[in-house]
Amino acid sequence: MGRRAAELVVGAQDAAPCCGVITTAPLSEADAKRLAVILGALADPVRLRLLSIVAAQHEVCSCDLEAPLAKSQPTISHHTKVLAEAGLLVGEKRGRWVWWRIEPARLAEVRQALGS
């Protein structure tokens, strides 16, 4: 490996299309479950604020989230993991740091699933 900082995308998802529109036709159990996981990732005050902080700054280091969210390092790590697994956040490891950014397409999918 070179000395150059590796650019490694963390938490990249298949980005499954995910689910139908709930106001159009009855959801299948599988679609409902998939959508519920994503909405579950959003349904937490700390994660919502985390997302909003990242969105406001375009890109944020994990280390810069502990203070504004007033949570411990393991807790921040847990929340970023949940959001990344839901495809809402993408992390890029640069050296010792992980930089996070929003995945706008995923958020758009959720909005669409919630009725065009």
Added chain:
Amino acid sequence: MGRRAAELVVGAQDAAPCCGVITTAPLSEADAKRLAVILGALADPVRLRLLSIVAAQHEVCSCDLEAPLAKSQPTISHHTKVLAEAGLLVGEKRGRWVWWRIEPARLAEVRQALGS
């Protein structure tokens, strides 16, 4: 009271404007908490399917939800209550039955909170 079936709206909410847009600026703790409650109401496979069934039929009786969702009567009652308290569902009691319908404005609020 007359013999006529009372038309009583169940679970009507203040319909608080609820929250800012998460992709615009950091959310306050209060806004994050409010939005998390609504998203939490959505973050369940049974409730998502319940919503989609109601939306597809415009209006549905509680009694007609047990079979398609394969849940007990108390469980259905619990879920409709959660959704009504979140302002996503509105119930109208007519005689022995409660008829539920979607509150599209609330769903629109959630979509807006999730980005433009």
Added chain:
DNA sequence: ACAATGAATCGACAGAGTTCAATCTATCTG
């Protein structure tokens, strides 16, 4: 190689959420 540092993982614990049987309440029908 070694010390320092940012992040992930593990283990434990408290609090919240889902589910259903049993029960209670309200309403309709005979």
Added chain:
DNA sequence: CAGATAGATTGAACTCTGTCGATTCATTGT
């Protein structure tokens, strides 16, 4: 009024989730 029925409430069992201290892993700089 009595019986039947739709829905709400209660209580208990079980699972899931958020949180953090301690630890481990990965990377950087000396």
